[in-house]
Amino acid sequence: MDSQEARAILGVYREGCGITDQRFEQALKQTEVDLELNRWWTEEQTLDRIISAKIQSTHIPAGLKERLAAVPRPEPARSFKWQRAALLAAALFIALAVFFRAARTAPAARGSLADYSDEMVSFVKVDPSLELKSSELPRLTNFLQKAGAPSSLQLPKPLQNMPPVGCRTLRFRGHDVALICFHSGDGRLLHMFVLNRSAFPEMRPGDGPRYSSQGEWTTATWVQGNEIYMVTMQGDRTQLQNHVFDT
Amino acid sequence: MGGLSFESVVEEFYMPLYRFALSLSRNPSDAGDLTQQTFYIWARKGHQLRDSSKTKTWLFTTLYREFLAQKRRADRFTETDDETKFVEPLHVPATVVDTLDGAIVQEALHALPDSYRAPVTLFYMQQHSYREIAEILGIPIGTVMSRISRGKAELRKTLLDFAGDAARKTVPMGGVPENG
Numbered sequence: 001m002d003s004q005e006a007r008a009i010l011g012v013y014r015e016g017c018g019i020t021d022q023r024f025e026q027a028l029k030q031t032e033v034d035l036e037l038n039r040w041w042t043e044e045q046t047l048d049r050i051i052s053a054k055i056q057s058t059h060i061p062a063g064l065k066e067r068l069a070a071v072p073r074p075e076p077a078r079s080f081k082w083q084r085a086a087l088l089a090a091a092l093f094i095a096l097a098v099f100f101r102a103a104r105t106a107p108a109a110r111g112s113l114a115d116y117s118d119e120m121v122s123f124v125k126v127d128p129s130l131e132l133k134s135s136e137l138p139r140l141t142n143f144l145q146k147a148g149a150p151s152s153l154q155l156p157k158p159l160q161n162m163p164p165v166g167c168r169t170l171r172f173r174g175h176d177v178a179l180i181c182f183h184s185g186d187g188r189l190l191h192m193f194v195l196n197r198s199a200f201p202e203m204r205p206g207d208g209p210r211y212s213s214q215g216e217w218t219t220a221t222w223v224q225g226n227e228i229y230m231v232t233m234q235g236d237r238t239q240l241q242n243h244v245f246d247t
Numbered sequence: 248m249g250g251l252s253f254e255s256v257v258e259e260f261y262m263p264l265y266r267f268a269l270s271l272s273r274n275p276s277d278a279g280d281l282t283q284q285t286f287y288i289w290a291r292k293g294h295q296l297r298d299s300s301k302t303k304t305w306l307f308t309t310l311y312r313e314f315l316a317q318k319r320r321a322d323r324f325t326e327t328d329d330e331t332k333f334v335e336p337l338h339v340p341a342t343v344v345d346t347l348d349g350a351i352v353q354e355a356l357h358a359l360p361d362s363y364r365a366p367v368t369l370f371y372m373q374q375h376s377y378r379e380i381a382e383i384l385g386i387p388i389g390t391v392m393s394r395i396s397r398g399k400a401e402l403r404k405t406l407l408d409f410a411g412d413a414a415r416k417t418v419p420m421g422g423v424p425e426n427g
Contacts, residue, residue, distance in 0.1 A: 008333040012396045018376030019388065040338075047341040051402075052371040054344075054352040058266045061275060068257045068283055073290040123283075129276040 003037050006030045063125035070122035111173050121214050121232050124191045130166035140167040149178035150194040154224045158246045175199040184243050193230040211237050260306050270368035271314045273357040285310040307383045333396035337403040343410045355405040363398030370395045
């Protein structure tokens with residue numbers, strides 16, 4: 001093995017690579033007898049350590065950890081016996097339902113309005129990637145309609161005049177959610193989520209706006225027609241009110 | 248999940264996963280989505296993993312598959328390499344790279360062709376054996392090593408170019424800036 005060949009092989013070697021390769025062993029042995037190769041190898045390792053440190057110093061966006069921790073999770077798995085008992089109970093329930101011709105259906109598993117708010121706000125804490133970027137609201141609603149998300153929007157006047165950035169679709173417990181992001185005009189983004197009211201049937205047309213906050217994010221939720229609207233931005237309640245309702 | 252809580256898995260792996268996602272997608276927003284999607288899948292399927300020591304490889308593999316699925320570029324990653332040939336990396340003085348900003352090194356990494364970027368990133372993250380890298384990327388170990396070899400050589404070239412650009416942009420003391 002000549003020096004050039006040894007360099008090519010050592011260029012691939014890394015401590016902890018977990019590979020037993022004769023070529024590595026030979027090349028490493030050669031560094032013990034070839035002073036120039038040894039010097040080169042020492043500097044190579046230093047260079048790799050520097051590159052490694054710089055790559056690992058990548059900035060992690062603020063709020064990413066919180067957003068990930070808020071990922072919706074299923075209920076913890078029950079033991080096998082419980083699963084079997086649950087299956088038997090479900091089978092019995094279905095049999096009884098059929099027997100009595102009951103037109104009832106089991107309620108769908110769904111989260112609370114607070115879950116919805118938490119998950120959506122967590123999503124936009126890191127600027128979300130958008131499926132369509134456009135400053136034309138009709139283009140965005142057309143896209144949302146094709147994607148099967150809520151698209152017949154009835155927006156408060158200030159929002160109608162706010163330039164949009166883009167949109168994307170999301171899912172919440174089986175329901176399609178439309179997300180449209182707007183430029184609020186003061187350098188911030190305002191995010192609007194629209195969800196069909198069937199996700200929270202207890203909410204009635206005309207309900208709201210209800211305000212809540214998550215750290216420095218404030219959220220307003222209301223019902224208009226058959227849709228639930230939720231807007232959120234970084235700021236306090238007054239700022240959000242001014243942007244959305246102009247009061 | 249072998250006794251690992253969801254929160255502890257997020258705590259331990261979200262930063263390296265995000266960095267890997269960023270090197271693949273080259274976009275912080277997409278990297279955040281990819282990382283989130285990985286934990287979303289973990290929340291649903293992680294309990295199927297019987298050996299908790301495989302959690303790290305499982306997460307990286309899932310993230311990489313999600314990336315491929317989203318980009319629909321899987322075919323570009325299935326070509327076979329000449330597994331026996333390694334190339335000698337271009338010599339770049341360590342002091343030159345040490346003066347470069349981390350963001351520039353990251354940019355040089357992002358400039359690598361797709362097939363080199365993932366193995367080189369995992370090489371420099373120093374968290375995985377080559378066998379694990381092969382498992383994550385779904386390619387043979389020989390291919391992993393060959394791509395690391397060529398990818399590192401490419402990365403050096405780009406770093407040298409960037410270092411040259413940075414040096415040219417430096418205005419000497421007392422010099423007159425252009426258009427000044």
